[in-house]
Amino acid sequence: MPAMRDFFHRRGKFRPERADDERADPQIPEDLWIKCPRCAELIYSRELERNDQVCPKCTYHFRLRARERIAQLADPGSFSEWDTNVRPEDPLDFVDSAGPYDRKLEQTEAKSGEPEALIVGGATIASAPVVLAVSDFEFLGASMGSVYGEKLMRAIERAGERQVPLVTISSSGGARMHEGLFALMQMAKTVTALARLGRAGVPHISLLADPCYGGVTASYATVADVVLAEPGALIGFAGPRVIEQITRQKLPEGFQTAEFLLEHGMIDAIVPRAELAATLATLLRLYSRPNSAANAAPALDMAVRNTQPAGLGRD
Amino acid sequence: MTDRVPHAEPSAGPTAWERVKLARHGDRPHAFDYLQELTTDWVELHGDRAFGDDRALIGGLATFAGQTIMVLGHQKGNDTKENLARNFGMARPEGYRKAERLMRHAEKFGFPVLTLIDTPGAEPGIGSEERGQANAIAESLLTMADLGVPTVAVVIGEGGSGGALAIGVADRILMLENAIYAVASPEACAAILWKDAGRAAEAAATMRITAADLEQFGIVDEVIAEVVPAHVRPKDTIRATGIAIARHLRALQDVHPRDDLSAIERLRAARYERFRRIGAWRETVPGANGYVADAISPR
């Protein structure tokens, strides 16, 4: 039975099978040509950049760093980052075979250029104000620890105080094991904040990006008012290898992909990266209107001339 | 920075790994044993009204200390056959959706909610993923976080990760002395961080999963003593647990009577603050030298 208990958390080293290992191939100078892990096409890096890191041949969505996301979505110069001074602690004095956790934090900061796995702040998207919270998978698999939870909670509270919609973008291996139960409790903490935000009538739009697992999908990221996903993203509770090991069953084709989740009714829509900003802008507009009959009445006779808005409504 | 050695265990009492084994002991009392000893009028309420009834997570109404309460609990089996029927206490999405349904039910009638936590974790499986295991847990967390009735959670055995927390967002969290509560099983943690599942005992100590640790961290409100391990004298442990539950429920209800709407709002606010505080981080002020606040779960 012990093996049956093992699931849920595989931060840090977690990587789905189709990781971009090819990039490490010495034959291919990584700053020039990048091989698409899905269709094996060699793509000129500048072209990939121009195409929002989406393969021009097969539309494979490469993973994005948090700051790349923000740059793509926020109006230029509109993002102001909050709570950069909230930093991780090592409450358990955690030491594993790789050494002490606090040393790992230092090394990860040096390597990733970020002090933690979640970036929060205020911004505008197509001139609409939003509170943004974006996870960075390069920082210990964007595992959710105390700093992640605290920064997200404060961001949610600010969204509530200012009556500004919350947009979260999540890609994570789950809760951060090195912080023990403190990490698990961030699931409760962030969802508690969302409960209050919901009472305040402030919308939360969540984008799930590859890969999103464990304590993040099982908390704030899937209880949003609108749950979106990127094409092909792997999203689930337990990781595929764990499920395969435990059940000894072959996983169905496309298991845990965004398309699989859409088919099973778990997400609202799949949005290609190129359309994300426009989709968010449309949603933000839809939620921004005064919500009373008196305000709506004069506009009703205009409704017949309504034109098709851009954004959702395609699969 | 100097190298550190893993935690020394306290010299008295079982080690963390020994407690893991006690928490998982087959003869340890399970949720139904508590119901039988502490409540009358038990009526089990089945099903999520959407897909099925999960026998790994039970729920229903009962009389406890003179009032009607809603009880939710993971239920492990007492033998192999029952364990198979109850999926070793590993709930599926329909279990968490049933829990959510019954929490709303309790709120509608002002019944306090008692949850008994005892699970290796939520089930990892193809069907569970297809039916939205992650979302089922998340919705249960959201409902419980905002519930307008007093809630008490007791970790009676194994508190396994998100599957345990799903019914654990309570006003009071109690824990039996030999129970464990962890972000991942020690075996999983050892396999991932030590690359060797065989080092689970070491992982168990490092992860700080015992009731005493978690009380010290301010996550657990009270540790219920097991003078002898619960499976040795189950009734003693169950009665001590009942006394603690009654005391906490009464304290909550005295301050937050069900017919006082502003008191119920204060109950929500107090729960909010309780979870808001949990975490361990430090905060630096830009331009300042060093830390101005050390925020390890101030109580």
Ligand SMILES: [Zn+2]
């Ligand atoms: Zn491609």
